[in-house]
Amino acid sequence: MDLLAELTQRKVLAIIRADGPDRALECIRTLVTAGITILEVSLTTPGGAEAIAKARSEFDPSVLIGAGTVITSDQADEVAAAGAGFVVTPAITQGAHRSVALNLPLLCGALTPTEIVTALDLGALAVKVFPAKLHGPGYFRELRAPLPDAPLIAVGGVDATTTPQYLAAGALAVGLGSPLLGDAGTGGSLADLADRAATFLAAVRSTDA
Template identity: 30%
Template sequence: MKVENYPKLTVIMRGYTYDQALLIIKILSDYDHQLAVEVTTNNPDHLKVIHDGNEKYGDKVFIGVGTVLTVKHAQDAIKAGAKFMLGPQQFTEDIYKIAKENHVLTIPGAMTPTEVYSQFQKGADIVKIFPAITTGSAIFNQIQGPFGSRKLMAVGGIDLKNALGFFKDGAGYLGIGSSFFEKQDVLNLNESGLRQSIENFLNITKSIEV
C-alpha cells in the first residue's frame, strides 16, 4: 500500500463484536477507500475480522491493525491481510523491517517532537500524535515548522466537534475511536445510523478540500 493513497479518516474499532465489525467494514466499502479501518489487537477475534473483512470487502476499503505492541502482533496481522499498522508507541526496528518487507504502512505513536523525528528517521510513513486531546491541536503546526511538511495523524479524543480544528492546525489524518459512531447504532447494528455518522465525518474532510 502506498502512503499517497491513505485516506484522511481512520475508523478505530476497539471492543467490537465480529458481527459489528463486519457490518461496519461492509458499510465503509460503499465509500470506495474514502476511509480506512483499524482493528485493534485487543479484540480477541481481530485476526478473523481482518482476514474476513479483506476477503469480502478488501477491494473497496483499506483494512489494517491497531495497538501493535510486538513483532508477533505485526507478523500475525500481516498474514491476516493488514495493509497498515498503528501503535500507541514508537515501533522497534524489527517491526519496521517486517512492515517494509511486506509493503505495509507504518503509523507509530509519538507525543514529543523528538519522538516524531525519531520515528520518521526510522522509516515511519505517518506518525500518530497520541493522545492528541492531551497535546492539543496546535502541536501539529508547531512541529511542521522545524521539520517541514510531515504526515501527521491525530488520535485520541477526536470527535465531530474538534475534528475540523485538528485539520486546520496541521493534522493530515484523523483516527477516531468510540466517538465515530453512536453506541446504540453499533449495539443495534443500525445501518442507517452508522452510515449517517460516516457522512458526518466525511463532510468535515470535504470542507477542508474546498
C-alpha cells in the same frame, strides 16, 4: 497502493474496536458503504486478526484494511499473515520495529517532537500523534515549524468539530475511534454509525471549500 497518498486524499482513518470479529466486520461494512474506506481493526478486539482476514477477502484493494494497537512482534507477524495492509501502534513498540522489518507500512504512535523524529527514523510511513486532544490542533501548528515535512495524523479525541481544525493545522488525516464508532462495536445501532460517518465526511469536505 500508496498509503500515504491515499491518507492525504481520503483524510479519514476509522478505528474499529468491537466485541468480536463478526461485529467488527459489520462495522467495517457499514463504514465502507458510508464512504470511509481506510480502516484499522484494533487488536483490542477479540479475534481482531480474524476480522482483518475476513475483511481483506471481502473487499477490493481500494478498501485499505490495517491492524491497530500492535504492541508485540508476534502481533505484527499475526496481522501480516492475516493480510493487513498497514500497522498502527500506540507508541514505538516492538510491534512497530517488527512491522518495519516485515515491510508493512507503519503508522507509529508518538506525541513529543523527539518521539516523532524517532518514529520516522525507525521507518514509520507517518506518525500518529496520540492523544491529539491533549494539546489540540494548535500543537500541530507548533510541530509544523521545526518538522514541516513530517506526515502527521491526529488521533485521540478527535470529533466532528475539531476534525477540520486538525486538518487546517497541518494533520494530513484524522484517526477516528469512539467519536465515530460510538457503541456500534458492542451491539449499538449500525444506522447511527452510518449517520456519524456522514457527519465526519461532511466535516472533512468542509476543509476543501
